[in-house]
Amino acid sequence: MSIFIDESTRLVVQGITGRDGSFHTTQMMEYGTQVVAGVTPGKGGQTFEGPDGAQVPIFNAMDEAVAATGANTSVIYVPPAFAAGAIMEAADSGVGFIVAITEGIPVLDMARAHAFARDRGVRVLGPNCPGLISPGKAKVGILPGQIVTPGPVGLVSRSGTLTYEAVHHLTRAGLGQTTCVGIGGDPLIGTKFIDCLEAFGNDPDTRAIVMIGEIGGTDEQEAAAYVQEHIDVPVVGFIAGQTAPPGRRMGHAGAIISGSAGTAAEKMEAFEAHGIAVAKRPAEIAELVAAALEGASVS
Amino acid sequence: MNLHEYQAKEIFRDHGIPVPPGKVVTSPDEAASAAREFGGMVVVKAQVHSGGRGKAGGVKLAKTPDEARSHAEAILGMQISGFTVEKVLVTPAEDIATEAYVGVLVDRVSQAPMFMVSSEGGIDIEEVAHTNPDAIRKLAVDPRYGLLPHQAYWLANSLYDDAGQVKQAAKIMGQLYRSFVAAGASMAEINPLIVTDAGEVKAIDAKVSIDDNELFRKPDIAAYRDTSAEPVAETEARDAGLTFIKLDGNVGCCVNGAGLAMATMDLVKYYGGEPANFLDIGGSSNPEKVVNALRIITSDPAVKVILFNIFGGITRTDDVANGIVEATKQIDIQVPIVIRLTGTNEEEALEILQRAGFEAYTSMDDVVQKAVELATQG
Numbered sequence: 001m002s003i004f005i006d007e008s009t010r011l012v013v014q015g016i017t018g019r020d021g022s023f024h025t026t027q028m029m030e031y032g033t034q035v036v037a038g039v040t041p042g043k044g045g046q047t048f049e050g051p052d053g054a055q056v057p058i059f060n061a062m063d064e065a066v067a068a069t070g071a072n073t074s075v076i077y078v079p080p081a082f083a084a085g086a087i088m089e090a091a092d093s094g095v096g097f098i099v100a101i102t103e104g105i106p107v108l109d110m111a112r113a114h115a116f117a118r119d120r121g122v123r124v125l126g127p128n129c130p131g132l133i134s135p136g137k138a139k140v141g142i143l144p145g146q147i148v149t150p151g152p153v154g155l156v157s158r159s160g161t162l163t164y165e166a167v168h169h170l171t172r173a174g175l176g177q178t179t180c181v182g183i184g185g186d187p188l189i190g191t192k193f194i195d196c197l198e199a200f201g202n203d204p205d206t207r208a209i210v211m212i213g214e215i216g217g218t219d220e221q222e223a224a225a226y227v228q229e230h231i232d233v234p235v236v237g238f239i240a241g242q243t244a245p246p247g248r249r250m251g252h253a254g255a256i257i258s259g260s261a262g263t264a265a266e267k268m269e270a271f272e273a274h275g276i277a278v279a280k281r282p283a284e285i286a287e288l289v290a291a292a293l294e295g296a297s298v299s
Numbered sequence: 300m301n302l303h304e305y306q307a308k309e310i311f312r313d314h315g316i317p318v319p320p321g322k323v324v325t326s327p328d329e330a331a332s333a334a335r336e337f338g339g340m341v342v343v344k345a346q347v348h349s350g351g352r353g354k355a356g357g358v359k360l361a362k363t364p365d366e367a368r369s370h371a372e373a374i375l376g377m378q379i380s381g382f383t384v385e386k387v388l389v390t391p392a393e394d395i396a397t398e399a400y401v402g403v404l405v406d407r408v409s410q411a412p413m414f415m416v417s418s419e420g421g422i423d424i425e426e427v428a429h430t431n432p433d434a435i436r437k438l439a440v441d442p443r444y445g446l447l448p449h450q451a452y453w454l455a456n457s458l459y460d461d462a463g464q465v466k467q468a469a470k471i472m473g474q475l476y477r478s479f480v481a482a483g484a485s486m487a488e489i490n491p492l493i494v495t496d497a498g499e500v501k502a503i504d505a506k507v508s509i510d511d512n513e514l515f516r517k518p519d520i521a522a523y524r525d526t527s528a529e530p531v532a533e534t535e536a537r538d539a540g541l542t543f544i545k546l547d548g549n550v551g552c553c554v555n556g557a558g559l560a561m562a563t564m565d566l567v568k569y570y571g572g573e574p575a576n577f578l579d580i581g582g583s584s585n586p587e588k589v590v591n592a593l594r595i596i597t598s599d600p601a602v603k604v605i606l607f608n609i610f611g612g613i614t615r616t617d618d619v620a621n622g623i624v625e626a627t628k629q630i631d632i633q634v635p636i637v638i639r640l641t642g643t644n645e646e647e648a649l650e651i652l653q654r655a656g657f658e659a660y661t662s663m664d665d666v667v668q669k670a671v672e673l674a675t676q677g
Contacts, residue, residue: 243546
């Protein structure tokens with residue numbers, strides 16, 4: 001199994017005619033994702049040309065796209081000024097899952113958009129995230145398909161390329177993945193570590209979990225406590241930003257040590273205190289997962 | 300982006316918050332004439348992006364214009380946590396009966412703007428949160444409704460007993476929330492909010508941080524940026540569309556992606572080196588970006604080696620390799636460059652780099668160890 005997306009995912013791409021939207025739509029279709037619709041206001045009635053002659057209808061608005069195609073998931077590639085609006089439009093359209101790739105959305109816009117989606121019971125992943133991939137089934141977002149392979153490891157991360165690094169080591173060590181989820185680098189994100197842990201915990205095929213965190217906030221600390229109480233499979237953790245200076249935004253809007261809170265040391269201590277194996281180097285993540293799975297199969 | 304106190308006060312004033320008048324000056328003589336203009340006792344305050352100005356000697360009371368001049372002379376040019384004081388604010392001194400703390404910031408857990416108020420003002424709120432958390436009243440604002448009047452009163456009631464002061468403070472809470480939203484702030488703070496001997500509630504200090512993601516639609520706020528308050532290299536990087544943060548080490552880092560960039564710095568430290576910077580070059584293979592990155596990294600004379608760590612996800616690594624080779628032809632580099640590239644077409648990428656005379660690797664551990672070795676030798 002996998003979490004959040006699989007073969008039954010019917011995807012609508014918001015911003016399908018933009019540079020990033022069109023490029024990644026092709027990539028997602030090549031991977032095998034069912035892209036059933038695109039939305040770009042003013043371009044309704046046109047068609048997006050996918051790989052191998054595939055045609056994707058474009059609509060002016062989300063409600064029309066969902067009504068016509070039965071889409072159940074949306075991915076957003078629209079620019080920051082309009083992205084929060086696109087999330088709220090999607091939340092009103094009937095899809096149950098929204099993946100917001102856009103980086104640079106004002107945080108107060110997101111406070112409103114998250115509240116709006118929460119009220120409607122719609123899950124938002126991101127924003128400022130690489131999306132997610134269930135190897136061999138579907139990918140939504142910008143994660144590269146060639147580095148993943150199906151298998152027993154669930155991975156959740158706040159980062160993009162650092163996720164690629166960790167997955168690359170897992171795949172090379174013969175450790176495939178159920179789903180890899182990038183939850184995003186913003187301070188306000190819709191799907192947190194705990195939500196992914198809960199979903200992986202309910203997935204019988206996920207036999208180990210990797211959590212890749214970074215400085216800023218307390219989500220990793222809360223997730224660590226959740227792991228100890230609710231997760232039965234081994235969990236391996238990594239935290240980026242041990243050398244980050246306090247008070248500086250390290251690329252991601254959410255990666256900032258405020259005062260003395262949100263340091264890497266604090267998060268690594270929380271991991272260790274709650275029985276999560278902490279990798280000191282990215283390459284060590286796969287080594288610890290292999291050791292944990294070996295130990296688990298012996299016992 | 301952090302604002303100076305005088306800029307934050309301008310925003311507060313525009314939204315009706317009672318803030319004493321003030322004049323920003325850059326010379327001792329101007330400080331003296333500002334003091335003369337206000338008459339009576341004034342405060343001379345260093346304008347730098349740092350807390351602890353008072354402790355560092357950057358805030359001084361002056362009874363006369365002459366005293367204001369000599370204080371300004373001492374404060375201008377002073378170093379406060381690495382920042383040089385270029386400007387001072389001269390403002391009339393107030394009689395202070397009580398001091399309170401009022402702040403609003405974006406809270407990650409409630410995913411909303413959160414007010415924090417305390418009758419223990421004038422001191423570090425983090426300290427109060429630690430030693431006496433009951434002395435702080437907190438309220439998450441639903442951003443769709445804003446701060447409601449009864450909520451403003453609920454906050455103000457925890458600060459004062461006097462009905463007149465509660466009413467003034469409640470009004471200020473509303474004005475502070477509107478300032479916060481209008482400026483696109485991630486944090487706005489009045490510390491202290493004072494009551495004068497005459498019973499007036501006033502903001503005598505102001506601190507505001509702006510959410511960088513708001514700047515594209517708020518040109519008047521973006522114009523507040525003070526590039527003299529940041530390293531030149533960081534200004535250049537921002538203009539070139541790169542995220543760069545200068546650190547104290549000697550291993551220059553050039554990485555794609557913020558998480559991988561942090562992990563690379565950490566690995567440099569793990570293998571016994573010190574990173575010279577954080578730099579996220581993004582996902583493109585554009586030689587111009589690489590040229591800008593190299594120019595910025597090498598402007599730091601402490602840099603002994605340049606370390607590239609690129610994970611080509613969607614981007615083809617042979618394109619990235621060509622970009623690096625092209626870029627290094629356009630700029631004269633005196634220090635060794637070591638490169639790690641992995642991802643699509645990595646064999647071709649390594650060949651391109653080795654043909655051009657670079658040390659190239661596919662393993663992150665190998666390249667970081669090599670970079671640290673070169674940095675310690677040099």
